[in-house]
Amino acid sequence: MFSFILRRILLMIPTLIAISVVTFIVIQLPPGDFLTALTAERAQQNETLDSSLVLALRERYGLDQPWYTQYWLWISGILFRGDFGQSFEWNLPVSSLIWDRLGLTLIVSVTTLVFVWLVSFPVGIYSAVRQHSPGDMIATFLAFLGLAIPNFLMALVLMYFASRFFGQSVGGLFSPEYANAGWSLGRVWDLITHLWLPVLVLGSSGAAALIRIMRANLLDELHKPYVEIARARGVSEARLIFKYPVRVALNPFISTVGWVLPALISGEVITAIVLSLPTAGPLLLNALFSQDMYLAGGLILLLSVLTLVGTLLSDILLAVFDPRIRYT
Amino acid sequence: MQSIPMHADFSQTARPAHDPLVEIEGLKVRFFTDDGVVEALEDVSLTVPRGKTLCIVGESGSGKSITGRALLNQVPSPGKVVGGSIRYFREPDAAPVEITTLDPRGRDMRAIRGGEIGLISQEPMAALSPVHTIGNQMREAIQLHLKLGRKAADAHAVEMLAKVGIPRPAERLDRYSFEFSGGMRQRICIALALACSPRLLIADEPTTALDVTTQANIIDLLLDLQSELGVSVMFITHDLGVVAEIADEIAVMYLGRIVEQGDSVSIFKDPKHPYTRALLRSIPTFASTRGGRLETIRGMVPSPFARPTGCTFNPRCEEAIAGVCNRVVPWPVNVGPGRTVRCHLHADRAEIDRALESQS
Amino acid sequence: MTDTAQAPIVAPRSGPGSAGPWLLTWRRFKKHRLALVSGVVVLMIYFVALFAEIIAPFSTETYSANYTYAPPQLVRMFGTDAEGSTHLFYVNDYTVKIDPISLSRAFETDPNKVIPVGFFVRGEPYKLWNLFDWDVHLFGPQEKGHPFYLFGADRLGRDVFSRTVHGARVSMSIGLVGVTISLLLGIFLGGISGYYGGWIDESVQRLVEFLKSIPTIPLWMGLAAAIPPSLDPLMVYFWITVILSLLGWTDIARVVRGRFLSLRTEDFVVAARLDGCRQQRIIWRHMVPSFMSHIIASVTLAIPGMILAETALSFLGIGLRPPVVSWGVLLKEAQNILAVSSAPWLFLPGLAVVIAVLTLNFLGDGLRDAVDPYAR
Secondary structure (H helix, E strand, O other): OHHHHHHHHHHHHHHHHHHHHHHHHHHHOOOOOHHHHHHHHHHHOOOOOOHHHHHHHHHHOOOOOOHHHHHHHHHHHHHHHOOOOEEOOOOEEHHHHHHHHHHHHHHHHHHHHHHHHHHHHHHHHHHHHOOOOHHHHHHHHHHHHHHHOOHHHHHHHHHHHHHHHHOOOOOOOOOHHHHOOOOOHHHHHHHHHHHHHHHHHHHHHHHHHHHHHHHHHHHHHHOOHHHHHHHHOOOOHHHHHHHOHHHHHHHHHHHOHHHHHHHHHHHHHHHHHHOOOOOHHHHHHHHHHOOOHHHHHHHHHHHHHHHHHHHHHHHHHHHHHOHHHHOO | OOOOOOOOOHHHHHOOOOOEEEEEEEEEEEEEEOOEEEEEEEEEEEEEEOOOEEEEEOOOOOOHHHHHHHHOOOOOOOEEEEEEEEEEOOOOOOOOEEHHHOOOOOHHHHHHEOOOEEEEOOOOOOOOOOOOEHHHHHHHHHHHHOOOOHHHHHHHHHHHHHHOOOOOHHHHOOOEHHHOOHHHHHHHHHHHHHOOOOOEEEEEOOOOOOOHHHHHHHHHHHHHHHHHHOOEEEEEEOOHHHHHHHOOEEEEEEOOEEEEEEEHHHHHHOOOOHHHHHHHHOOOOHHHHOOOOOOOOOOOOOOOOOOOOOOOOHHHOOOOOOOOOOOOOOOEEEEEOOEEEEOHHHOOHHHHHHHHHHHO | OOOOOOOOOOOOOOOHHHOOHHHHHHHHHHHOHHHHHHHHHHHHHHHHHHOHHHHOOOOOOOOOHHHOOOOOOOOEEEEEOOOOOEEEEEEEEEEEEEOOOOOOEEEEEEEEEEEEEEEEEEEEEEEEOOOEEEEEEEEEEOOOOOOOOOOOEOOOOOEHHHHHHHHHHHHHHHHHHHHHHHHHHHHHHHHHHHHHOHHHHHHHHHHHHHHHHOOHHHHHHHHHHOOOOOOOHHHHHHHHHHHHHHHHHHHHHHHHHHHHHHHHOOHHHHHHHHOOOOHHHHHHHHHHHHHHHHHHHHHHHHHHHHHHHHHHHHHHOOOOOOOOOOHHHHHHHHHOHHHHHHOHHHHHHHHHHHHHHHHHHHHHHHHHHHHOOOOO
């Protein structure tokens, strides 16, 4: 088991390197850089940037170096000093901007993951065991609907109804009085009361997908010979279903963490923008708009690392649950 | 469907002289599929003699497996038992249990499954849970039916595994099924099915998925266990070679009906039904392979939705009587002590004429 | 009865055994009522997208300052106008009240004012597919210039219905084009991966795993933000589809690889190889046709993902931009919650997205079940 985990962690290293390179290329892609954007912006306001100042800035950030040198400067700063570079727009170190927001992104995503499991597991089992029953039909229909409604649209519609029928704005993760306060019990409670909307919005499509997966897998397993033989052994029906087919159908369910988590973090980015959550999404969008490359790069990199860690956890969990994987 | 004159009381004539363990009478099973109703079993009557081996022989789709499942009250959906009775005589001369009326999910039925009737299936690869250890499954079976603690159950499991020839059984309890070969898995399945000393073992094509040498080993094992434990065996197969080795009694099935039954020796010596004869001719032997072609039965098993009228075998039968065999369903005819055959060739001509008349 | 001729041998079987694979698939598919209905709806949506100029009563840019945020009108039947003539279909005109304080307009439909609606009416001229000049619209107000807002109007007084119809062309085609690119990539990479195996397979698999492990939307956002804003709308459209398919081919590649792996050892492929067929020929003549149906099913299931992605990117303002009209661009109008609370009909393009995605999903599910009833 230990060697299995070690192997998986070692396998992550090349992936991480690849991700950092791709991230860097992506943030380098837009023509020009932050300084040309800044010059253009100033020019629009009829100001000119002193060309010697531009040159100085260019040198300071290494913007005149070839891309691989820039990449090395960037990645070595992150690896050896935890320095993600400077945000041009905020004029602050990137690391001072992102950790809070990434933390909240993680909280929202993981809460949603738990919500998705809690909903889809029983519903999926019910749907499969009572195939074609009215309950199954309703669950199936809702699942398809959940898959078809884009997250941001559901967020908008829910906000519309909230503002129309409750007369309140439901965006954000905190009430104004806690928005910039330090962590306290009150703030945690405030977060919990605000969390339901993003969790509902984000979880809908994930839960829908997992209900479909659980149902399909369980339907497959329900008629396998080992179930029939166990029944012929005199095992009672409820115990039979939970001990054997549900247990086996659980494995693909666990392995879906691997792709549900990236999808959740992806979806969180958009949902956060609509619901104006103080998470990574809106910050990333702004950074991309203003070509704030180190901020955007740091965010994309860390979001990717988050999903990689999630995938690793799901692999380990799967190995714990499925002997067939552990032994090969 | 035409009415069939029941001139020969099937259950009376078919019953062997010694005491029965299970008596099936007039069993009907239908499958209610989206494409129509399939008559999977039609008027099946047979007896499993206590302590002996009954072989049910037939091609795929003949209903032999369904017969086995019906005994466990475990006909797979969308199948349903729609008529007939299955009487299970726990002790000789005691009042029988009527299995068809038990709740398939109820406590009584579950006590019989595994506890009194064991099942081994044709797919040892898929018959064991892929994510539970052998010990886990054996312990479950043992503790369900025998009042044993965990330690005692484990000891019993080890004993059973040793009995079916698993080397170093104590170590193997913590292993998973995918760590065993096919033959080993089938041995484990047999140990599982026999763990609670059932009175009847239903072996549903237990050797089909195995290679020939392993087949022989499994058959020998079953024979040994039977003489050691005195368990009755219902052996379901399409392989007449195996039947010759182990059967005391034989029932030949075709398209949901028993076409011929009786004791093994006389059926092999003197088969009465054209289908049985054709089956026996199609066994490859050293004598017949020299120079000649292996005989086959012409045609194919008809679709269950397009069942031939009259005798279901008549379109493929070499000796079918036109105007009779394709019109009247044959009834069981007594052709010797404990032997019946469902064939017009052996029926009384006058009765056939009466049946034809009552039809038109 | 005296005839002692042999009983007839089993009659030739009609039924499942005699049908070809495509016919069999079609038969199984027909049983799937929901998928069948969805298929019809999908065809209708593509039909609308194809003939958007004719079906939409107005162009995407026709605006009217008098009708900003006008609510939707209901089509009614049998109305009598001021001159006393009766019309089969009509809508009611608006009366406008201007709030003296906020200066905002409040619209009400006036049951007394009848605007007759006709089919194949002459309206604004347009160029169908940029080729043919015409001015006939499938339906619209019988007299030019009358307000006709089935889905209401947006902040410039443009007809949301017409814009949704035009948006269908971009949104639905981006799904098709993106999937086509994905398909080519997926078949190529999945094919060589499954056919050759070995290190090629290994590296393609690593690539797939890598692409699947990165969160798509941040990456899409990064790539989409790299498209210069000054670029021609058509080029933006092209690059967006390329970006979407760059990450979208992995699922198709997985399916293709799986089929290749299982087909590689099938007798007919081995036979073709032993007969000395060239590899290209083995792949395209023998292997691809045998899993085409699987591909069609997974492609159908991939389209909704593309549509949703385009919608999301355009909604964020980093995908397609006006003057291109797609469902995502239209929904960007609904981003402002204040505007939406007074004009909820701006959500209606979202309904189009949901219907398109839902029906494509049902269709794809039905197709998959039909081509492979045993693999779930």
